[in-house]
Amino acid sequence: MIETERRFQFYGRRKGKSLRRHHSELIEALLPHLRVDAADPLRGLGERRWLEIGFGGGEHLARQAELHPDVSFIGAEPFVNGVAKLLALVEEKNLANVRIHDSDARPLLEVLPDHGFERVYLLYPDPWPKARHNKRRFVSGETLAHVHRILKPGGWFLFASDIDDYVAWTRDHVAAHGGFTEEGDASQPYENWIETRYEAKARREGRGSHYLRFRRNP
Numbered sequence: 225m226i227e228t229e230r231r232f233q234f235y236g237r238r239k240g241k242s243l244r245r246h247h248s249e250l251i252e253a254l255l256p257h258l259r260v261d262a263a264d265p266l267r268g269l270g271e272r273r274w275l276e277i278g279f280g281g282g283e284h285l286a287r288q289a290e291l292h293p294d295v296s297f298i299g300a301e302p303f304v305n306g307v308a309k310l311l312a313l314v315e316e317k318n319l320a321n322v323r324i325h326d327s328d329a330r331p332l333l334e335v336l337p338d339h340g341f342e343r344v345y346l347l348y349p350d351p352w353p354k355a356r357h358n359k360r361r362f363v364s365g366e367t368l369a370h371v372h373r374i375l376k377p378g379g380w381f382l383f384a385s386d387i388d389d390y391v392a393w394t395r396d397h398v399a400a401h402g403g404f405t406e407e408g409d410a411s412q413p414y415e416n417w418i419e420t421r422y423e424a425k426a427r428r429e430g431r432g433s434h435y436l437r438f439r440r441n442p
Contacts, residue, residue, distance in 0.1 A: 247308035269296035282310025300329035386426035
């Protein structure tokens with residue numbers, strides 16, 4: 225456990241339905257080899273690094289890792305079932321460039337070094353739509369400060385959501401931070417995009433998606 229985890233209160237599910245037998249075996253046998261080392265979180269990673277916060281079922285992260293074997297990926301996800309699904313994809317695709325932080329991403333952000341990443345993805349985070357729960361949203365002044373710190377100058381913070389209020393919330397917080405510039409067409413998916421299960425659900429329910437691109441200022 226990363227020491228700073230004790231300071232954070234986690235909201236949301238840690239585990240869903242019972243894991244399939246093979247998924248349980250991957251949690252026991254493969255995850256320990258891929259888990260991020262709290263004492264040296266970049267150990268074993270290459271010079272090019274991307275981070276995905278809350279990777280869900282791992283579809284996007286695995287796809288990007290497959291397309292970019294020269295990039296090292298860290299995925300942060302506290303939901304055990306999602307971690308198991310990513311492990312299955314790592315095994316299936318024989319991905320050697322993926323590491324996993326199977327817990328809250330906020331403590332991880334605190335121990336990652338400055339200017340260590342080219343990209344940080346935050347895709348379809350829990351919107352916590354009730355006003356009294358907005359403070360639980362991942363995007364905050366504190367987390368943005370860490371995202372800015374760990375990005376290389378010119379690096380990207382990429383945020384996708386189907387919730388208009390959370391999109392506006394994120395733009396407001398990014399503007400308040402002052403260290404990013406929004407670029408590109410937010411109606412267009414990112415390069416090499418693969419639809420996530422959350423995006424598919426949003427589309428079935430009649431909601432469109434926003435793909436925000438924030439470049440870290442030099």
